[in-house]
């Protein structure tokens with residue numbers, strides 16, 4: 001299929017294991033799958049791969065759903081959405097897998113192995129004592145407790161008497177597997193280096209990841225597998241499984257996404273990097289049910305989901321232009337797998353902040369005002385949405401997060417309790433206090449207290465008196481704000497109003 005072509009047969013899946021919170025790398029995988037599906041008018045499937053009971057973590061699946069919803073990644077088929085290929089949780093598909101494992105045994109592509117964990121442990125220890133590394137592979141499989149060595153009767157008898165068994169893939173020996181990956185091109189791996197992976201375990205009656213993943217991708221008619229680079233080493237086995245099942249002709253196309261790297265560029269981005277450098281590596285905050293440890297999330301840190309998604313989209317993909325700001329719609333229009341890079345994408349916490357600030361600047365005053373209201377009420381300030389929105393509008397270009405608003409704008413709501421010393425030294429000197437006093441009298445007589453009228457009046461006075469504008473305006477600002485910060489002075493005065501302006505000027509004239 002050509003890139004950028006509508007093809008409703010496109011079916012992609014995001015297949016996380018519910019083993020904890022989704023790392024931002026996982027969210028990026030989901031996002032690329034989603035963009036690819038939407039780009040082609042295809043279907044985006046969410047499949048929960050929970051066959052490894054030992055690694056199951058309560059709450060993780062809910063977390064995945066909530067994180068995708070927060071990002072605006074809409075699932076077409078999944079556990080909650082349903083769909084024609086359900087169930088979409090592998091633990092609910094358990095009856096499906098054994099027959100496929102047995103099909104491989106019958107075809108000679110897989111075999112039963114009865115080795116106990118203790119026996120394997122002993123072998124491993126023995127091999128290591130000789131300086132080797134133990135691998136369950138072509139070299140040893142014939143010597144072990146397998147259906148390749150035991151007679152059919154013996155195998156049947158062992159199964160019937162309840163011995164534990166697994167089914168292992170019989171990895172061919174010395175074969176070059178030639179694979180194609182959209183991101184990496186042709187990849188060739190010789191099977192001699194690969195071991196005989198377990199496909200199914202009698203102990204819990206469940207398949208392992210490899211078998212369940214291939215069977216489900218086949219049954220769910222997945223056309224493209226887009227996943228993280230950490231799965232590339234599994235690709236030869238997956239190719240060989242498709243071949244052993246006779247499904248090669250319809251096997252999906254593969255695209256392995258580059259790793260997300262630490263800010264230093266050295267190594268994979270981990271939770272510890274986030275803790276150390278002070279940025280979240282999870283979309284939403286997460287409380288570990290076992291330890292109670294809480295990890296930060298982008299949502300709780302105050303990121304806009306659109307900014308988060310925009311940043312993630314560009315970690316590994318580039319549009320081929322200078323454009324950096326993309327809405328979800330624009331991403332869908334522009335995304336293509338052939339612009340996904342091979343080399344790891346370095347995560348930059350500063351860039352994440354930058355993206356949020358960009359989105360902050362374009363947010364409507366009203367939306368920001370609404371987000372500001374609860375912060376104001378935490379500080380005991382109760383004002384209407386109109387005031388909160390106006391103030392938000394005045395400070396938003398200086399803010400990265402809504403939580404910055406209070407620091408940037410508290411002076412709109414509370415008079416300064418103290419005056420910044422260095423500003424006092426710089427501007428509250430010479431004739432400036434007297435000038436402020438004159439400004440105060442002029443404003444006391446002013447009827448129209450709009451920013452425009454204030455500007456005209458104060459600038460007029462400064463011109464007539466031939467005062468140095470910077471000196472006077474900064475002294476005025478010090479008196480009203482308590483420091484040399486804040487948006488346009490006349491906007492501030494209009495907003496706090498005449499009575500409050502005069503009160504603050506009087507107080508400054510009295511105590512500074």
Ligand code: GLU
Pocket residue numbers: 015016017049209213226227228231
């Ligand atoms: N369950 C695997 C994971 O947790 C899926 C890998 C794949 O997409 O094949 O990432």
